[in-house]
Amino acid sequence: MASATPAAPDHTPDVVLVVDFGAQYAQLIARRVREARVYSEIVPSTMPVEEMLAKNPKAIILSGGPSSVYAEGAPSLDTAIFEAGVPVFGMCYGFQLMAVALGGTVDDNGAREYGRTALSVSKPGSTLFEGTPTEQSVWMSHGDACSAAPAGFAVTASTDVVPVAAFEDDARKLYGVQYHPEVLHSTHGQQILEHFLYRGAGIAPDWTTTNVVEEQVAAIRAQVGTKRAICGLSGGVDSSVAAAIVQKAIGSQLTCVYVDHGLQRKGESEQVEKDFVAATGVQLKVVDAEERFLTALAGVTDPETKRKIIGREFIRVFEQAQAELVAEAGAAGEDVAFLVQGTLYPDVVESGGGTGTANIKSHHNVGGLPDDIEFELIEPLRKLFKDEVRMVGQELGLPEEIVQRQPFPGPGLGIRIVGEVTKERLDLLREADFIAREELTAAGLDREIWQCPVVLLADVRSVGVQGDGRTYGHPIVLRPVSSEDAMTADWSRLPYDVLAKISTRITNEVADVNRVVLDVTSKPPGTIEWE
Ligand SMILES: Nc1ncnc2c1ncn2[C@@H]1O[C@H](COP(=O)(O)OP(=O)(O)OP(=O)(O)O)[C@@H](O)[C@H]1O
Ligand SMILES: O=c1[nH]c(=O)c2[nH+]cn([C@@H]3O[C@H](COP(=O)(O)O)[C@@H](O)[C@H]3O)c2[nH]1
């Protein structure tokens, strides 16, 4: 049934561009637009305006940003963007930039507002505010303020300290708000954003993840033709959904490769067989690569070095699997030319790095890839956020256990042992992790928390007393977090009795561990994983 079918239809969905001025929330804006069922992409503010317009956007959103519009070197934008006939919506910095560019006034007049603020709507029937209360709560975060709107704009909302908190020009389809409609604390934020998209810009809310599957299936068929592909399958949400899409496109030309690198959690390898293969009937090759990974990691303690080694070994194993497949099929080497990965949009945005973005850590499947990789990559989820990937998984009929699974990083327990990675330490951590997961599941908390890394501080020991004797063992760290997309996170307030149970069980059941500690750091400043 796997036949090469015609090329993908040349169908780019109506795109809304989110121009990023260094905002905390550019990804969040893009997600909110998609929640309004309109396709969106993020572009850096340094992209020339002609290039933005060449993407034929149906609307443009200007994000917030840390700079002051009048500061030297502050990011700016060619004013041609306001004259192209494309509807524009400015938020915070974007709003201020628009005000200045079109002849209004923005200054630092001491009108600072941070956090929850009361907004008064003065034109309740306006394009942005129709049907929303005249008094609403919005989220502000600014030091500069617009004191006079440009000519042609109606001022439609204000606050106690800011006279121009929103302005609208229906004739030119230009809109702006001083606050952040994208954060949940702005009570009618999503509605205002949708009013801009549907009423201001006249875009129909018809983007769904179903279109994504159709588009990807067609594109992959065209790309792969009669050749073969392998997919790195971890059993996680992303690679399972990616594999399911590719399988739909090329059927038996796909072989999934599960790398058992010895850094897995307890029961993980069996689960891949049980859940994914059972649900999809995909061809699976399991590679036992424990010795290879542990040898390569011997003596290494630096987190980035570990990540680079793991990324490299993954690719080497995929190459080996490719060679075996070729030998089995008696085909020529280039016939297995494609590697499918479950890379997501946040991975791409983060590693594509806006100008001046710091490299925090190399994710094994993006920044951790070796330079000499010869596969052509297929990444059907490159444009999607995690919650959208889950929706696609559901549409494809994958089981709940896979679709709702908590993320688990490719480098596995290798980046949850602070210190050198050895077999003994992995076994110890596997036990502790298993207990934590078992208790969290029993308490019904799996959907409430995003994930809960369990970390072994292998080079730390502390004194304890167990069975009336002195112990000198390792601490285990619990890192439960809640998050929308792993870009930011907060530590989960787990019930004390659940924490107590996990602590008691780990210290009783795991040899050489005499202490359990709880990580109560948000992200930022801490990342979710310790390395
Ligand atoms: N043990 C493994 N064997 C084969 N491929 C793997 C393995 N671990 C990770 N990968 C590959 O690396 C990619 C990125 O890993 P990542 O953990 O981000 O995604 P995932 O495991 O598919 O989903 P999740 O985020 O839910 O854990 C995967 O999509 C998969 O292609
Ligand atoms: O597949 C992966 N390969 C990696 O190298 C990697 N590093 C971190 N993570 C996961 O990404 C999310 C954010 O993690 P951090 O806050 O630690 O950066 C969290 O969900 C982490 O578990 C990874 N996933």
Ligand SMILES: NC(=O)CC[C@H](N)C(=O)O
């Ligand atoms: N959040 C923002 O976009 C802030 C804009 C600008 N830096 C100000 O303080 O007013």
Ligand SMILES: [Mg+2]
């Ligand atoms: Mg994973």
